[in-house]
Amino acid sequence: MIAWTIYLTFAGALLALLLPGLFSRWFALLTTVAGLAVSIAAFCRATGFGAFETIINVPWVPALGMNYHLAVDGISLTLCLVTGLTAVSAVLFSWDTQERPNEFFFWLLLVVAGSYGVFLSADLFLFFVFYELVIVPKYFLILIWGSTNKEYGAMKLTLYSFFGGALVFIGILAAYIAAGQGGIAASLDLQQLSHFSFSPQLQEWAFPILFLGFAILAGMWPLHTWAPTGHVAAPTAGSMLLAGIVMKLGAYGALRVAMNLFPQGFQMWRNWIALFAVIGIVYAAAVALRQRDLKFVIGYSSVSHMGFILLGLATANALGVSGAVLQMFSHGVIGALLFAVAGRMIYPRTHTRDLEALSKMDLARVLPFAAFTFVIASAASMGIPGFSGFAAEITILIGTWKAYPLAVWITGAGMVLVAAFTLRALKKSFFEMPSAMPGGMTSVSSPILDPLPPITLPEKLGASLLMFATLAIGLYPKVLLDRIMPAVESMRFLHPGN
Amino acid sequence: MSYLELLQLVSPEATLTVTALTVLAVGLTSSGQVSSRGSSVPAASSACTVIAALGLLVSVFAVLHLPPDAMRFNGMLVISPLTSLFKIICLTLAFFAVLLGHDEESLARNRGEYLAILLLATIGLMLLVSSEELLMIFIGLELTGLSLYLMTAFDKTDARSAEAGLKYFLFGSTASAFTLFGLSLVYGMSGSTSLTAIAQNLASGPIQPLLAAGIVMTLVGLAFKVAAAPFHLWAPDAYQGAPTTSAAFIASGSKVAAFFVLGKIVLIGFGPLAGSAAWHAMVSGWAPLLAALAALSILVGNFVALVQTNLRRLLAYSAVAHAGYTLLGLVAGGRDGFGATLFYTTIYAFTLVGAFGVVAAVRRDTGGDDLTNFTGLSSRSPLLAGCMAIFMLSLAGLPPLAGFFGKFYLFSAAFRSGNNHGLLWLVALALFGSLVSLYYYLIVLKVIFTAKFSTDAPAPGLSFIQGLSLSMLALAVLVLGITPGPFITRIMSALPA
Numbered sequence: 001m002i003a004w005t006i007y008l009t010f011a012g013a014l015l016a017l018l019l020p021g022l023f024s025r026w027f028a029l030l031t032t033v034a035g036l037a038v039s040i041a042a043f044c045r046a047t048g049f050g051a052f053e054t055i056i057n058v059p060w061v062p063a064l065g066m067n068y069h070l071a072v073d074g075i076s077l078t079l080c081l082v083t084g085l086t087a088v089s090a091v092l093f094s095w096d097t098q099e100r101p102n103e104f105f106f107w108l109l110l111v112v113a114g115s116y117g118v119f120l121s122a123d124l125f126l127f128f129v130f131y132e133l134v135i136v137p138k139y140f141l142i143l144i145w146g147s148t149n150k151e152y153g154a155m156k157l158t159l160y161s162f163f164g165g166a167l168v169f170i171g172i173l174a175a176y177i178a179a180g181q182g183g184i185a186a187s188l189d190l191q192q193l194s195h196f197s198f199s200p201q202l203q204e205w206a207f208p209i210l211f212l213g214f215a216i217l218a219g220m221w222p223l224h225t226w227a228p229t230g231h232v233a234a235p236t237a238g239s240m241l242l243a244g245i246v247m248k249l250g251a252y253g254a255l256r257v258a259m260n261l262f263p264q265g266f267q268m269w270r271n272w273i274a275l276f277a278v279i280g281i282v283y284a285a286a287v288a289l290r291q292r293d294l295k296f297v298i299g300y301s302s303v304s305h306m307g308f309i310l311l312g313l314a315t316a317n318a319l320g321v322s323g324a325v326l327q328m329f330s331h332g333v334i335g336a337l338l339f340a341v342a343g344r345m346i347y348p349r350t351h352t353r354d355l356e357a358l359s360k361m362d363l364a365r366v367l368p369f370a371a372f373t374f375v376i377a378s379a380a381s382m383g384i385p386g387f388s389g390f391a392a393e394i395t396i397l398i399g400t401w402k403a404y405p406l407a408v409w410i411t412g413a414g415m416v417l418v419a420a421f422t423l424r425a426l427k428k429s430f431f432e433m434p435s436a437m438p439g440g441m442t443s444v445s446s447p448i449l450d451p452l453p454p455i456t457l458p459e460k461l462g463a464s465l466l467m468f469a470t471l472a473i474g475l476y477p478k479v480l481l482d483r484i485m486p487a488v489e490s491m492r493f494l495h496p497g498n
Numbered sequence: 499m500s501y502l503e504l505l506q507l508v509s510p511e512a513t514l515t516v517t518a519l520t521v522l523a524v525g526l527t528s529s530g531q532v533s534s535r536g537s538s539v540p541a542a543s544s545a546c547t548v549i550a551a552l553g554l555l556v557s558v559f560a561v562l563h564l565p566p567d568a569m570r571f572n573g574m575l576v577i578s579p580l581t582s583l584f585k586i587i588c589l590t591l592a593f594f595a596v597l598l599g600h601d602e603e604s605l606a607r608n609r610g611e612y613l614a615i616l617l618l619a620t621i622g623l624m625l626l627v628s629s630e631e632l633l634m635i636f637i638g639l640e641l642t643g644l645s646l647y648l649m650t651a652f653d654k655t656d657a658r659s660a661e662a663g664l665k666y667f668l669f670g671s672t673a674s675a676f677t678l679f680g681l682s683l684v685y686g687m688s689g690s691t692s693l694t695a696i697a698q699n700l701a702s703g704p705i706q707p708l709l710a711a712g713i714v715m716t717l718v719g720l721a722f723k724v725a726a727a728p729f730h731l732w733a734p735d736a737y738q739g740a741p742t743t744s745a746a747f748i749a750s751g752s753k754v755a756a757f758f759v760l761g762k763i764v765l766i767g768f769g770p771l772a773g774s775a776a777w778h779a780m781v782s783g784w785a786p787l788l789a790a791l792a793a794l795s796i797l798v799g800n801f802v803a804l805v806q807t808n809l810r811r812l813l814a815y816s817a818v819a820h821a822g823y824t825l826l827g828l829v830a831g832g833r834d835g836f837g838a839t840l841f842y843t844t845i846y847a848f849t850l851v852g853a854f855g856v857v858a859a860v861r862r863d864t865g866g867d868d869l870t871n872f873t874g875l876s877s878r879s880p881l882l883a884g885c886m887a888i889f890m891l892s893l894a895g896l897p898p899l900a901g902f903f904g905k906f907y908l909f910s911a912a913f914r915s916g917n918n919h920g921l922l923w924l925v926a927l928a929l930f931g932s933l934v935s936l937y938y939y940l941i942v943l944k945v946i947f948t949a950k951f952s953t954d955a956p957a958p959g960l961s962f963i964q965g966l967s968l969s970m971l972a973l974a975v976l977v978l979g980i981t982p983g984p985f986i987t988r989i990m991s992a993l994p995a
C-alpha cells in the first residue's frame with residue numbers, strides 16, 4: 001500500500017515534465033498530496049510496527065542476488081510521513097515559479113520519489129539506487145533555479161553527496177561479498193543480512209567507511225560545509241527538501257544499514273560518532289551566531305540539529321535512537337518551515353536576506369503572517385515545549401544521559417547558543433524597532449516605497465500545514481513514538497548478544 | 499569440409515563483404531558529385547547508406563542462423579553463443595553509426611568508398627570476435643586498424659582529419675609491430691598458435707624472460723587498441739579530428755571487439771600466468787600489469803579531461819578513463835570479471851555512439867563541437883539535450899542508468915576476486931576517478947541546460963532517422979539500467995564455465 005507513494009511520485013514527475021507549463025504545478029500538487037494521503041493511510045492502518053514487514057519481494061537480477069524488495073516498519077512510516085508533509089509544502093511554496101516550471105517540478109518530484117524509495121527499500125542495491133538517484137535532481141534544482149553562488153553551491157553539494165555515496169558503496173560491497181562467501185544466496189537483502197554475523201575484523205574497517213559515507217549526507221562535522229552553501233544557493237523548495245528530507249536520508253541510512261549490519265563495529269566507533277556530533281552541535285550554533293545572511297543562519301542551524309540526530313544514534317539505547325528518529329521527523333518539518341519563511345516569504349519581497357538590511361524594514365508590521373510563522377518556527381527550533389523539537393530533543397538527551405553524561409552538559413551549552421542565534425535572527429529580521437534618523441527626520445518605516453505583496457494563499461496553506469504538524473507532534477508525540485519505539489527495539493545493535 | 503560448409507559458417511562476414519563491394523560499386527556511379535549545403539544528398543549517396551544499413555541487418559539475420567557451436571582450423575573460426583552475441587553487438591553499433599552519420603557533409607563526396615571501408619572494418623571486428631588463434635587475431639586487428647586509419651583521415655578538406663589519421667596510423671603501426679613480435683615470441687615459447695593449446699603448454703612455474711617479453715609486448719599492442727594509458731596518446735586527436743561517424747565507430751565498435759579479444763587472450767591463452775594484483779600479495783603475471791595500466795588510465799583520463807574545452811577531446815579522455823574501469827574486470831578474472839567487462843564495454847559503446855550522434859547534430863548546425871557550441875542546447879532542442887543528459891549521466895555512473903549498474907557489477911567482481919579484499923585499492927581508485935569524472939560530466943550538462951542561446955541560430959535540423967536512433971539509444975541505456983537482468987543472464991549463460 002505504502003509503496004504506491006513511490007510509483008505515484010515517479011508517474012507524477014514524468015507527467016509534470018510532459019504537460020504544458022500551467023498544469024504542471026497542479027499535477028505536482030496532486031501527486032504530493034496523494035503521496036501524503038497514502039502515507040497517512042498506511043500510518044493509521046498499520047499494526048505491527050516492530051518487525052520490518054515485507055511489502056513486495058520479486059527477483060530483479062537473480063544472477064547477482066538482487067531483489068526488488070520493499071519493506072516497512074515504524075521508522076519508515078514516520079519518515080514517509082515527513083516526506084509527504086515537506087513535499088506538499090514545498091510544492092505550495094513554489095506555486096509561483098515562472099521559469100521552466102515543467103522541469104522544476106520534474107526534478108522536485110524525482111527527489112521526493114527517490115526519498116520514498118530509500119525509506120522503503122529492503123535490498124541494499126535497491127537502497128543504493130534510490131540513494132544515488134537523488135543526487136542529480138539536486139544539482140539541477142540548484143543550478144537552474146538557485147540564487148546566491150548557485151554554480152559553486154550546486155557543484156559542491158553534488159560532489160560531496162557523490163563522495164559519500166562512493167564510501168557507502170565500498171561498505172555495501174564489503175557486506176555483499178562477505179555474506180556471499182558466507183553462503184547467503186540473496187546477499188543484498190537487508191533482512192537476511194541483519195541476521196548475518198560479520199567477522200569483527202571486517203566490521204572494524206567497514207563500519208566507519210559505511211557510516212562516514214552516510215554521515216556526510218547527514219552533515220556531520222567536519223564534512224558538513226556543503227550544507228550551508230548548498231542550502232543557501234538552492235531555491236526555496238530545494239532548501240526545504242534538502243534540509244528537510246535529504247539530510248535525513250543519510251541519517252536513516254546510518255541507522256538502517258550501517259548500525260544494523262555491523263553492530264560490533266558500531267560499538268567500536270560510537271564514541272567517535274558522539275564526539276563529532278557534539279562538536280557539530282556547538283560549532284554550527286556558534287557559527288550561526290555570526291552570520292549576516294538569514295538563510296545562512298538557518299543552514300547552520302540545520303547542521304546543528306542534525307548533530308542532535310547523530311548524538312541520539314550514537315547513544316545505542318532505545319530512548320536515544322527513538323529520539324533521533326523523532327528528531328528526523330521534527331527537524332524535517334521545522335527546517336522546511338524556516339527555509340520557507342526566509343526563502344519565499346521574505347526574500348522575493350524584500351530582495352535581501354541581509355539581517356542588517358531587514359532590521360530596518362519593520363517587517364512585523366508589514367508581513368504579520370510571516371512574522372507569526374517565523375515566531376512559531378523559531379520557538380520550535382529552539383526546543384520550546386509544546387513543539388515537536390522539544391519532544392525529540394528531550395528524548396535524545398535522556399538517552400544521552402545514560403550513555404555520555406558529559407555530552408549532555410556540553411549539548412546544554414550548545415542549546416543556549418541555539419536559542420541565542422535563533423532569537424538574534426528573529427529579532428533582526430522582524431522585530432527591530434526602527435530608530436529615529438539623526439537630524440530630526442521621521443524614520444522611514446520601510447525603504448521599499450511600494451507596499452509589499454501580501455502573503456499568498458498557497459504560502460499560507462503550506463505554512464499552516466507545517467505549523468500544525470510540529471504543534472501536533474509537540475503536544476502528542478506518543479502518536480509517533482508508539483510506532484518508532486517498537487521498530488527501534490527490534491534492531492540488532494540493541495541486543496549485542498545476537 | 500567443403501567450401502559450402504565453410505561459407506555457411508562465415509555467412510555474416512560474407513554478406514558484409516558482398517554489401518561492401520555493392521556499396522562501392524554504387525558509390526562509383528556518382529563519384530565527383532558534391533551536394534550543396536542543406537539540400538538533399540545525391541540519390542546514389544543515400545542509396546549507398548540504405549544498402550549498407552540493409553546489409554548490416556541481413557548480416558544480423560545470418561548470425562542468428564549460425565549453428566550454435568562450431569570450431570574450425572584449430573581455433574581460427576569459433577562459433578559459440580558468446581561470439582554470436584558479440585557479432586550482433588558489433589553489427590548493431592555499425593548500424594547506428596551509419597544511420598547517425600547518414601548526412602555528414604565531409605563524407606558526401608565519396609560516401610560509397612567510406613561506407614565500404616566502414617563495412618570492412620566491421621568485418622575485421624567480427625573476425626576478431628570469432629577467433630581464438632593468434633594469427634587470425636592479428637589479421638582481424640590489422641583489417642580493423644587499417645580501415646579505421648582510412649576512416650579517420652577521410653575528410654580531405656580538414657587538416658585536423660589528416661593529422662588525426664597520420665597520428666593514429668603511426669601509433670597503430672608501431673603497436674601492431676609490437677603485437678606481432680609479442681605473438682611470435684609467445685608462439686616460440688609455447689609451440690602453438692591456438693589459445694587453448696598455448697594455455698596447456700605454458701608451464702605455470704616461473705615465467706621465463708622471453709615469454710614475459712612476449713606477453714608484455716602483446717599486451718602493449720592491445721592496450722593501444724583499447725586506449726589505455728600510457729598508450730592513449732592517439733585517442734584525443736583521433737576522436738577530435740576524425741569525421742564524427744568514424745570517431746563514433748572507433749569509440750564504440752573497435753573498443754568492444756578489442757576488449758573481447760584482450761579478455762580471450764589473457765583469460766584463455768595466458769590463463770596460468772595470471773599472477774595476482776592484490777595489494778599485499780602481488781604475484782608477477784599479466785594481472786599486475788593490467789592493474790597498473792588500469793590505475794594509470796583512470797588517473798590520467800579523469801584528470802586531463804577536467805581541463806578540456808572541446809567536447810570530443812573530453813570524450814576521448816573519458817574513454818581512457820573508462821578503459822581503466824573496464825580493465826578492472828579483466829584483472830578480477832573469472833566468469834564474473836569477464837562477464838562484467840563485457841557488459842560494461844557494451845553499454846559504454848552504445849552510450850558513446852549516442853553521444854557522438856548528438857555531437858554530430860550540434861556540429862552540423864553551429865559549425866563546431868567545443869563546449870561553447872552546446873550552450874543552451876536544451877532550449878533549442880529538448881530531445882538532443884535529454885538524450886545527452888542520459889548519456890553523460892550514464893557515463894558518470896548514476897542510477898537508474900546502465901552505467902551505474904555496469905560499474906556496480908565491475909567493482910563487485912573486482913572486490914570479490916582478490917583474496918582478503920586485495921583489489922580494494924583498485925576499486926577505491928576507480929570510485930575516486932568516478933567522483934572526479936562527475937565534475938566534468940556535470941559541467942557539460944550545465945552548459946547544455948543553462949544559458950539561453952544568444953544568437954538566433956535555427957533549431958538543429960535533426961532528421962527523423964537520427965532522432966529515432968538517438969531516442970532508441972537513450973531508451974536502451976535507461977532500460978538496461980533499470981532491468982539489466984536479461985542481458986546479464988544472456989552473457990553469463992554464454993560464458994563457458
